[in-house]
Amino acid sequence: MIYTVSDLIKKYGPRTVLDIPYLEVEKEQIYALLGANGAGKTTLLNILGLLEAPTAGRIHYCSRPVNYAESALQSLRKEVVLVDQHPILFTTTVFKNLEFGLKIRKINKKERYRIIDESLDLVGMREFSSAPAQYLSGGETQRVAIARALALSPKVFLCDEPTSSVDVENQNIIITILRRINEAKKISVLFTTHDRSQAARLAHHTIVLNQGRLVPTLYENIFRGVLQTDPSGQPQCVIQDKMHLSIGEDQVIDKRKAVSVFIDPEKIAVRKPSEDPAVANELQGRVVQIIEENGKVRMVVDAGVWVALLISKKRYQKIVFMVGETIVLSIPPEAIHLM
Amino acid sequence: MIYTVSDLIKKYGPRTVLDIPYLEVEKEQIYALLGANGAGKTTLLNILGLLEAPTAGRIHYCSRPVNYAESALQSLRKEVVLVDQHPILFTTTVFKNLEFGLKIRKINKKERYRIIDESLDLVGMREFSSAPAQYLSGGETQRVAIARALALSPKVFLCDEPTSSVDVENQNIIITILRRINEAKKISVLFTTHDRSQAARLAHHTIVLNQGRLVPTLYENIFRGVLQTDPSGQPQCVIQDKMHLSIGEDQVIDKRKAVSVFIDPEKIAVRKPSEDPAVANELQGRVVQIIEENGKVRMVVDAGVWVALLISKKRYQKIVFMVGETIVLSIPPEAIHLM
Amino acid sequence: WARYKIIKMSTTTSTQASGLLDVLLPELEKDTGITVKVIAKGTGAAIRDGMDGNVDVMLVHAREREMKFIKQGYGTNRYAVMHNDFIIVGPPADPAGIKGNSDVIAAFKKFASNRARFVSRGDDSGTHTKEQSIWKKTGLTVKTNTTMIEKKGKKREITFIHPHGLGNWYLSIGQGMGKTLTFADEKLAYTLVDRGTYIKYKFGREVPVDLEIMCQGDPFLANPYGVIPINPQKHPHVQYELAKEFAEWLVSERGQTIIANYRLLGKQLFYPDAQK
Amino acid sequence: MNLLIDSFISAIRLVVSMDAELDAIVGVSLKVSCTSTVLAGLIGVPLGFTIAFSEFVGKRMTITVLNTLLALPTVVIGLFVYAFISRRGIFGPFDLLYTQRAIIIGQAILIIPVVAAFTIAAISRIDERYRKTAMTLGANRLQTAWIVFREARFGIVAAIVAAFGRVISEIGISMMLGGNIKGFTRTMTTAMALEYDKGSFILAVALGIVLLGLSFGMNLLFHFFQGRVHSQ
């Protein structure tokens, strides 16, 4: 285990933004950290990056409890490096930005130059080596920040939305780099993202946070909905005025009208349209995307709202769903979670 | 026309970052602005947002030439509002951030309160109304910045990567909002993104920038490649050590070894595998994604590198390509552009 | 009008510091209704205020410069008000061996021959003027220091003299009397001081200076004070009438009595000059 | 050490007895220093903003000149103003010399460069995006400046506090232009200088302690003001 987190609580003022009873992060693996805005992803990375102390709880790093005395942290921080969500470059050249961490590690000049050139090459920013860092564009900045962290060959590499403003060409490159350093140099990687297909492509494990808590759900099909009762008095959840879903009485916990709804993509059933009349929670929609994902197939259906669902490869191959086709989804009440 | 740009040049020091001979932006339309990092997207938005003057060239806004005297700009800026790539909120409450622009427009208190509540509701940040803005998370900040701009009901709405750090639920909401304000309030929208499917979903028109110039290409299948000669002396382009593509002699303009390669997705031919021996530039790969897009079908094939291609719906339906299947791509030299 | 009988007077810091004005001016106000705003500065600056017409009357102790002031037409006439005297003070050990001798010139010669540390005010004040004239009288070789300045297009020279040994045993510090005295005390040096300041620093403080009187009583050490109303012909705005009334009150029976009766820490400081 | 203890006791005694004279002196000091600080703030802050926000040839040279003016000695300012307002000067007829106004003018000249230079320093580190954001939201120059001011207020308030400290502790100008006239232009510092001249060191330091107390009070006010702005 590279990290073992127990009873972690982080509060800002009265608000608890993280509450994690137990979490293990294995060595030499790639983790994706998903979650809505404000779920606490950045906060968790800051804590794992040993840059912020938790309000309560224990963290073990490499099986040793972390001591939050500044002096004790300094040596650990040399092994763990974090790339910020909106990284900041020092007001100097790109080259010197990369040199800083290497100088600190007392790496000799020749070696330093070699590493810097190599790292900038990786992210395709070598020609900017002597450019003043403060004028770089958003994506250029992000790439330099990644190179700056990579140059240090850390044991743990924490990345907060590493590709959020990176262009398509370089997104792929960065993903490749992350996979490569993980495989070749056995660096543990933990990154956050809002792009779940990226997470699926790259990560061995996925952690999803919701309002500071670990949740076992997948990070998609999350909608804002409104609770109502339908004409027959049945509770109903309306999503974006377009999708009406009946829900179980027991799910209406309190009378909040606006809720977040998660529809479990693995529990949605799908079939070709037939003459049968539509029953409750059956929707028609058009297939807009079909994507292979970890041995399963992910279909996105435009049913007024875009809904994703996961089916087995077998079923996909058997029924032969095609993009552009109209199909029928049925969403059983147990697939619907109000959050 | 909301904007007519002619002979626009923007230089930073000796470097020309924008060079646009002519560009028209139509009223009441949604434009997506695509391009690699450093292509000049942000710079162009700043110029269209009347926040920066071009080094040379003319810009007409609503058919009147823009006068770059500060006093003349002020009234125009009330109609055009730009949301930054990494927006900054004033160090005060979220509420006051939204109130600032409304106060400037001398909107009375009651109306102001109504608009603020409404705008925050749109982006799902109402409960943060009295929170100090400087402590918001990345995505929360971005959403508040969008609300702050929306509250002003501008004529032109410029957004620099509006959803880059926004979570999935809110990405959809923001896209819906942009479409809605365009339709209902006839607001012209111009946004940048690296997510081409988002661009395809939302925009009426797409503008692609490459190194400061408008290019007619699509914004995908852009790879970093290395030029070599194969054993037979034929020039060859190697992409990520995995894909070897023969290219025409004439394409080797100069002896640069590292190049950016664009493979036109519309010119890639695809067929089911057969017993025929592989000829030059024929690759085998697995279909990983099939996506419906503007009446065509976009397939992403993992041929060592992920390559996208566009085929007509007819051909797709005729041959029935399935996700997970192995197929053969052939990339004719004319589909390969070195940039 | 009575409420507005206010005049401004420039004077030297030592006059203000002696405390006499604090006794004198309230009596004046009672008698004549005149309020005096006192502006205390170095002698040179105080005279400058008179020349520039920034004050209505001037009370200083530098007779030659006062006469010149009148000659140049800045003042109407000089009223001799009072005098006190200068004394030479020094460390109790008396390294130059001058104690008890009233001959200042001899004492100064001994400073030079013994290279005994002497602190000069060096600020062109009344005291400094007096000191320079004593050095001249000793017949020792003195050095002249000259600075050229520009004034209304003409070059003008400013000079001051000092004995040899400047910076060595002769320290020119360019400060007020009180500071000069503490300086001498710190450095255990001799200095020329007016009696009023010495009394204050010797008897008026919790930590008195160690310096003792070494030489006093030489008639040459008298320090006369004069009051001069500013000439209204030069500066029409000055309150000449009030200034004159003030000056005349000072030299009147009443004013002179108050001066004669003023005691600083039980010691008489000023001797009236106007009583015939 | 005795000096300090004695002075401290005297200072307390002074304050407790609070005689009319001390009252007057404190009043003059506060009035003069506050007025000149406000004046310098009203001139120096906009001046700093103007310089920081404009792009012109010789901008950095202007800042260097401004920095040079931080070394303007009080004697020079005193004499300079004196030359104008002395009876022979062009403003002679206004009879300004040896009034509180004269001190205020001189002190304001002393600290305008301080306020302006530190305003520039404070603004120069404020993220350019604040300005850009204000502009795109439709703010005019003044409203944009206000936004930047809000963000830079910690630095600007520090400049004002420093300027206030400078003038309330300043002697040369008060002495030369005010004349240390008892009851009119005698300030804490000129009174201290006088006591010092008289050899009453203890009283001088006692006055200094009172002055510091006063300045502490002013700073507490600033502190709370800043706190309030902060929490907004």
Added chain:
Amino acid sequence: MNLLIDSFISAIRLVVSMDAELDAIVGVSLKVSCTSTVLAGLIGVPLGFTIAFSEFVGKRMTITVLNTLLALPTVVIGLFVYAFISRRGIFGPFDLLYTQRAIIIGQAILIIPVVAAFTIAAISRIDERYRKTAMTLGANRLQTAWIVFREARFGIVAAIVAAFGRVISEIGISMMLGGNIKGFTRTMTTAMALEYDKGSFILAVALGIVLLGLSFGMNLLFHFFQGRVHSQ
């Protein structure tokens, strides 16, 4: 106005003739002021950093006290130091009084609060992420401080420049602790004060102009230094 023109010409004459005396005075001024500025920088900047970077109860109060010390009058500092180094004080045996060292000590005390307070103000606006980034790259406290220092250097240099301006134009401390001894501790300002007391206003202002020229020169040096750092 005459005063100014005359002074200007005299100033030029002074500089052109460059007599030994002026030479000595300028030398003393520069030496003393530069030394005390460097000293104050070496103490004040780290002090400011320490306060700004540490989280402790009463931090804001400490800053308020520091701000109060900006109003420390030179007379008080002069007397305070005097009490220690006078013949009767505890440091009496070192014979410091009326030496350049005494001035340096006093002046450093005067400006340490200035440097510290403005260092704090300068750092407080530096984006927290610079510190965080330095830390995650493995920097220790000193290296982290260096990064923040680099980013805040404009403000900190402004503080140092202001501090230098303050001491080179300061009179009280030089006078009281240096003693204005001709040829030893006479500085530009004490010389000016002396000329003023003598009534030689022209010479006083002439010296002031020379002083400003000098300070301009120092600022040009700073300017180029900053320019170099900037362009790195």
